Amino acid sequence: MSSFYITTAIDYVNGKPHLGHAYEKVGTDVLARWRRLMGDDVFYLTGTDEHGSKVEKTAAAAGMDPQSYVDSLVPAFEGAWTALNISHDRFIRTTDADHAATAIALLERIRDNGYLTEKKYEGWYCDGCEAFKTDKDLVEGKCPDHPTMDPRWIEETNLFFKLSEFGDRLLAHYDANPEFVTPAFRRNEVLSLIRAGLLDVSISRSRESVGWGIGIPFRPDSVLYVWFEALINYLTGAGYGQDDATFANRWPAVHVLGKDVTRFHCVLWPAMLMAADIELPSRIFAHGWVLTGGEKMSKSSGVGVEPVAMAERYGADPVRFYLVMEVPWGKDGEFTWERFETAYTAFLANGIGNLLSRSVSMAIKYFGHVPEGPVDRHLFDLCERVVSEATDAYDALRITEGAQAAWAIVRECNEQIQARAPWVMAKDPEQREALASFLYALLESLRIAAALLTPVMPSKCAELQDALGCAGDRDRTGADLLAWGGLQVGGELTKPSPLFPRLDQLLAD
């Protein structure tokens, strides 16, 4: 069984999770579920980033100690991922004890390899980004991402990571591994950053300026810089420094993260791993943003699109479906309630829901069970092509393309029903065999579509499998699941209650 270790970025705990947070978890969940479906030994890691001066200050303003403050916020994140049916194997918190141990183990390895140095740091620090800023980064003296905050001038003697020594090695790795960072336009952005020259990075903060962080044993007056420390969660989740057998099996990772944090994940992180002689991640995928009114979803603009409330109102699967199909993975996409409800009605209620209901009803009415007939070449060929396209796309981390490829089955089956009018065929005894052949093909195409869409809509696809009498598909893994002929002739069919009730019915309750 091959191992597949996939991670999301960890969320900085700050208020409640919104749809922008959910987007990354759902997309990564689709990939994790796809690999499980294909038979891999999957480990999916997500969690929260809990240290740093911003948390410390917000906690103080709320009259709380930082640990109690983060403890009070984390349940909303875990609860949201439960509500959206996210199948993560561990929810990691950077305040977990094993993470502190791993972070220090990695730091000491980097130190022993000669990649730490001490320097005086003078410069601007944005508490919003938890990052040092050069004059070039600031616009009229403010961080462009945090225009309401004043950057602080900091002068400290800090530990520095010698990032400047890794430019050539990073470029060589990118050259040898064209798929290391995708989409390709993100890779090109990162390459320009590296070619522009890398500066050493301050990785410690004095306890005077930041108290809330992981203490450095060989430098008792300092804590680890939050970004440097947070990245190490990916090693903690793989058992680095704690459990060698697990680490050997699980690592390297596939990282999924937002386009705003590529600088850390695609430059700093690989250099840190090189400095510690650890294999680099196999893939890094940078997704775009869910926009509302053209703006990035944020703490303020995300109000009203809270994942838990949405899942309670519409079910988890329609929310997952929208994020995967309508916010193209790798680019930005818009969320509006109008678009969400339009997609629900067009694709779910009238699309796949109606297809299931019509196909099963007709098969029961005309044959009583799954009918037998010669293979319908048209739908057979379609499914064969779709399975190949969707598999290639999912394997390449392109989930929107994978799901859209699968959707071609739903669309074409509905069109074929209109074109061939099985209710007319049913009146002609000479067309009995053709009718059986067509209805079998519809049901079998739906079975294949359900398997391909299970990573996106796990609950609804399970209901669909029940109606088709192929609940056993849930326990099957591997590419055979997607081969034509899985549905047993003579098998029992169940007339389903509407898979996706119309919105006026759904929201009336």
Ligand SMILES: [Zn+2]
């Ligand atoms: Zn900032």
